[in-house]
Amino acid sequence: MITLAVSNQKGGVGKTTTCINLAAELGRLGFSVLSVDIDPQANCTSGLGVALPPKSPSLYNVLLGDVPAGAAILKTKWEGVSILPATLDLAGAEIELASTISRETKLRRVVSSITGFDIAILDCPPSLGMLTVNALVAADKLIIPIQCEYFALEGVGQLSRTISLVKEGLNQNLAIDGILLTMHDSRTRLANDVADEVRRQFGEIVFKTMIPRNVKLAEAPSYAEPICYYDPSCSGAKAYEEFSKEVASLWLKDED
Numbered sequence: 001m002i003t004l005a006v007s008n009q010k011g012g013v014g015k016t017t018t019c020i021n022l023a024a025e026l027g028r029l030g031f032s033v034l035s036v037d038i039d040p041q042a043n044c045t046s047g048l049g050v051a052l053p054p055k056s057p058s059l060y061n062v063l064l065g066d067v068p069a070g071a072a073i074l075k076t077k078w079e080g081v082s083i084l085p086a087t088l089d090l091a092g093a094e095i096e097l098a099s100t101i102s103r104e105t106k107l108r109r110v111v112s113s114i115t116g117f118d119i120a121i122l123d124c125p126p127s128l129g130m131l132t133v134n135a136l137v138a139a140d141k142l143i144i145p146i147q148c149e150y151f152a153l154e155g156v157g158q159l160s161r162t163i164s165l166v167k168e169g170l171n172q173n174l175a176i177d178g179i180l181l182t183m184h185d186s187r188t189r190l191a192n193d194v195a196d197e198v199r200r201q202f203g204e205i206v207f208k209t210m211i212p213r214n215v216k217l218a219e220a221p222s223y224a225e226p227i228c229y230y231d232p233s234c235s236g237a238k239a240y241e242e243f244s245k246e247v248a249s250l251w252l253k254d255e256d
């Protein structure tokens, strides 16, 4: 299993949308996918249509060592996709983890205890706190979504410094492996300028596929459906399909 983190401490750049739709697309391509929701806002969990029954364990209980990962993993309605769900109490883990031994490697150990999946996709919170550090330590591959808007690169320097620190100390394989341009509006000069600038700065790690700004992508979570089920013919669905194929051909072996 490879572990892929989707991170950017800027909020609203398309991390969760990317995690939900990459999971669903890879599932449809025949891969066995585990979504891991590391954001206490739990948008990935709800966006995949998972409503946690009261008292059922979540990533929070797993991280604190109360239950094994297998006890919290749920199947979703979508082909090939399971989830290790988040709940609001995960916010407490930021603080509770801070005082535990080997606090930065908790998630890595959780992930390495899990079998039966081709890929785990980690949806990170919009911060560089203990949960994100845990994701960066656990990750084999890292994708940064960048919104094609003004201030797009704001914070990427700070993220790069965190990546360097984690790389020195805890995960020597960590690097930015992919940049995904999101919410691209090809009609605006600004979006095109940002895309050009990101490609100039980061070169070939930028995915060929750009995710367009598409209202269907914003609607789908309120119906708790990935875009490929909500509206398979819209531009957002096509873009996430292409992006997922890029991910599969880079980092996953073909099923057959």
Ligand SMILES: Nc1ncnc2c1ncn2[C@@H]1O[C@H](COP(=O)(O)OP(=O)(O)O)[C@@H](O)[C@H]1O
Pocket (backbone or CB within 6 Å): 010, 011, 012, 013, 014, 015, 016, 017, 018, 043, 126, 182, 183, 184, 211, 212, 213, 214, 215, 217, 218, 219, 221, 236
């Ligand atoms: N390509 C897109 N086109 C239109 N709306 C989008 C797109 N990607 C994300 N959104 C919407 O923008 C908001 C932020 O996206 P989200 O994926 O939650 O970002 P993050 O997880 O980085 O905070 C959400 O309301 C989402 O539905």
Ligand SMILES: [Mg+2]
Pocket (backbone or CB within 6 Å): 015, 016, 017, 039, 043, 124, 125
């Ligand atoms: Mg999010």
